[in-house]
Amino acid sequence: MLELALKGNKKYFGWITALLVLVGIGFGAYLNQLGFGLGITGMSRDVSWGFYIAQFTFLVGVAAGGVMVVLPYYLHDYKAFAKVTILGEFLAIAAITMCLLFILVDLGQPMRMFNVILYPTPNSVLFWDMIVLNGYLFLNIVIGWNVLEAERNNVHYPKWLKPLIYLSIPWAVGIHTVTAFLYCGLPGRGFWLTAILAPRFLSSAFAAGPALLILLCMIIRKVTNFDPGKEQIQSLAKIVAYAICLNVFFLLCEVFVVFYSQIPEHMDHLRYLFFGLQGKSSLVPWMWTSMALMVLSIILLVNPTTRKNENVLTVSCLMVFAGTWIDKGLGMISGGFVPSPLHHVTEYAPTVPELLITIGVYGAGFLVLTILYKMAVGVKEEVRS
Amino acid sequence: MAGVAVLGIGAKPVLDVLAAGQGEVAGSFKLQKGEGALNAKQWAMVIDTRKVEKASDLEPMISACHKIHNVPQMENKNHEIKWIWEEEYHYAFPTATSRYMNEHAEHIPFLVLCNHCENPPCVRACPTKATFKRESDGIVMMDFHRCIGCRFCMAACPYGARSFNFRDPRPFIKETNKEFPTRMKGVVEKCNYCAERIAVGKLPACVEASNGILTFGDLFDPNSAVRELLKSNFTIRRKQSLGTEPSVYYIV
Numbered sequence: 001m002l003e004l005a006l007k008g009n010k011k012y013f014g015w016i017t018a019l020l021v022l023v024g025i026g027f028g029a030y031l032n033q034l035g036f037g038l039g040i041t042g043m044s045r046d047v048s049w050g051f052y053i054a055q056f057t058f059l060v061g062v063a064a065g066g067v068m069v070v071l072p073y074y075l076h077d078y079k080a081f082a083k084v085t086i087l088g089e090f091l092a093i094a095a096i097t098m099c100l101l102f103i104l105v106d107l108g109q110p111m112r113m114f115n116v117i118l119y120p121t122p123n124s125v126l127f128w129d130m131i132v133l134n135g136y137l138f139l140n141i142v143i144g145w146n147v148l149e150a151e152r153n154n155v156h157y158p159k160w161l162k163p164l165i166y167l168s169i170p171w172a173v174g175i176h177t178v179t180a181f182l183y184c185g186l187p188g189r190g191f192w193l194t195a196i197l198a199p200r201f202l203s204s205a206f207a208a209g210p211a212l213l214i215l216l217c218m219i220i221r222k223v224t225n226f227d228p229g230k231e232q233i234q235s236l237a238k239i240v241a242y243a244i245c246l247n248v249f250f251l252l253c254e255v256f257v258v259f260y261s262q263i264p265e266h267m268d269h270l271r272y273l274f275f276g277l278q279g280k281s282s283l284v285p286w287m288w289t290s291m292a293l294m295v296l297s298i299i300l301l302v303n304p305t306t307r308k309n310e311n312v313l314t315v316s317c318l319m320v321f322a323g324t325w326i327d328k329g330l331g332m333i334s335g336g337f338v339p340s341p342l343h344h345v346t347e348y349a350p351t352v353p354e355l356l357i358t359i360g361v362y363g364a365g366f367l368v369l370t371i372l373y374k375m376a377v378g379v380k381e382e383v384r385s
Numbered sequence: 386m387a388g389v390a391v392l393g394i395g396a397k398p399v400l401d402v403l404a405a406g407q408g409e410v411a412g413s414f415k416l417q418k419g420e421g422a423l424n425a426k427q428w429a430m431v432i433d434t435r436k437v438e439k440a441s442d443l444e445p446m447i448s449a450c451h452k453i454h455n456v457p458q459m460e461n462k463n464h465e466i467k468w469i470w471e472e473e474y475h476y477a478f479p480t481a482t483s484r485y486m487n488e489h490a491e492h493i494p495f496l497v498l499c500n501h502c503e504n505p506p507c508v509r510a511c512p513t514k515a516t517f518k519r520e521s522d523g524i525v526m527m528d529f530h531r532c533i534g535c536r537f538c539m540a541a542c543p544y545g546a547r548s549f550n551f552r553d554p555r556p557f558i559k560e561t562n563k564e565f566p567t568r569m570k571g572v573v574e575k576c577n578y579c580a581e582r583i584a585v586g587k588l589p590a591c592v593e594a595s596n597g598i599l600t601f602g603d604l605f606d607p608n609s610a611v612r613e614l615l616k617s618n619f620t621i622r623r624k625q626s627l628g629t630e631p632s633v634y635y636i637v
Contacts, residue, residue, distance in 0.1 A: 038571065342476040
């Protein structure tokens with residue numbers, strides 16, 4: 001089926017070229033990092049994880065969000081989603097690819113990464129994260145490819161695929177739960193030390209993933225002859241609406257526990273993020289923007305008249321995506337490191353090379369996504385004609 | 386790329402580990418101890434802060450350690466590497482401070498270092514066993530050659546005891562001690578309780594340079610010097626409530 005991705009108009013190849021340029025720029029910056037070390041980033045002794053790990057965390061959510069189309073279709077036989085499940089699965093593949101690349105660029109000694117397999121350490125959550133992420137990648141490649149191929153040949157997908165499809169549903173929950181466990185099991189980090197971290201991660205995942213999927217559906221409808229469908233987009237929008245409500249609710253649960261109990265080790269991180277601490281407050285405007293975006297999007301998504309207007313829906317989905325990205329891709333990781341365990345306030349901001357590498361990874365992810373979607377859409381157009 | 390790589394290859398060692406526990410396993414060996422090596426079940430340190438007045442009292446210990454362990458002097462504070470250093474009481478014990486405190490404790494610098502916890506969260510977090518708790522004497526050690534630089538241990542440590550080599554440290558070492566390895570960029574490092582000195586019968590460098598402020602000994606030996614001090618003095622440890630069981634005790 002890959003040949004479908006090799007045919008396209010000028011715009012298609014222009015887009016591919018643009019993405020390749022981004023990948024090239026990122027790769028150049030990465031070579032620089034490989035030579036100098038992670039010192040070219042804004043990370044420090046106090047804030048030892050930064051933008052890379054934050055993007056990784058956010059994108060695990062986007063990958064897990066794909067299950068929100070798989071589950072209704074395969075488990076509840078919601079037929080309308082037959083058209084879009086492949087888009088969810090392929091989005092998951094692209095997102096996991098980016099996750100793995102972000103882990104890779106964050107390693108101080110990337111050539112030693114196989115040590116994780118050479119010296120397997122089941123007591124480390126990172127070991128399990130490696131297993132669940134690669135497993136989910138594998139599941140989605142096998143499932144997505146075979147289902148699409150069956151559709152192209154106008155036959156039912158092979159029977160052996162069904163157990164894998166069922167397995168991929170709890171597995172999606174698993175990838176984001178294990179990713180949350182990376183953080184919430186650490187004794188000295190009050191911001192993450194909360195049992196609601198995994199549910200929070202999942203709720204924001206189920207908002208951000210399907211929101212991105214809606215935006216991608218809109219784009220596909222515009223640039224191809226395949227229409228993912230009005231009903232499908234509306235159903236996805238309802239999922240986003242519920243998930244973003246839950247995400248804000250979980251965040252408020254956290255806010256209540258932290259500020260009512262007034263335990264400083266837990267409270268100071270949220271104070272830093274939303275009000276600033278010891279005069280340091282670079283994330284404050286971001287965090288309030290995130291809150292505003294999420295609350296506004298709830299109003300627009302829950303209200304049926306605004307949700308059903310596709311122009312408003314597009315804006316709402318952009319707001320959900322941006323709001324959850326700030327929450328997780330900016331605040332979640334830095335917030336856990338500021339203040340430090342010794343209560344020093346060292347702020348973090350990504351540097352230019354760090355941003356270039358990040359853009360390069362996103363470029364690679366969107367390249368994978370474009371090629372996969374080109375294939376999927378190609379098959380859909382073939383089948384229809 | 387990473388995905389494909391992480392998928393299939395390297396299954397053999399996994400099987401080795403799963404097969405472990407059935408007699409001799411490849412790679413299990415015994416290290417012969419040196420003749421004069423010091424022995425303990427769990428090394429511990431007692432810091433008598435009553436004997437500390439000012440920063441210059443701690444300085445010899447810090448420089449002795451950093452000199453023999455080739456700890457670089459980084460210009461950029463973000464890239465700082467330190468094994469043992471001084472902190473004000475409020476930073477060393479952020480969960481046990483009061484507004485009104487004993488003046489001495491409030492004003493003196495406190496020596497902080499890796500606590501060589503009995504229950505170390507960093508060891509739990511490491512995905513490659515590059516950091517491990519040595520069974521023979523409880524020292525939390527690092528294998529600089531196995532560390533992949535993921536920095537999970539730094540997130541796990543509640544004491545900020547770990548440093549990461551954000552760049553090649555070698556140009557920043559004033560005088561290289563050829564007896565101890567230098568590190569490369571991209572790996573984590575921290576205090577090793579002078580395992581290399583204990584192996585040849587010497588006390589840790591900081592203890593030797595401490596003028597009686599530091600006492601080093603076996604926590605599990607009721608007759609050891611540290612146990613004598615713990616018996617006769619009230620001591621505190623950093624963030625005791627976390628259950629990590631630090632092996633560095635402070636007499637205040």
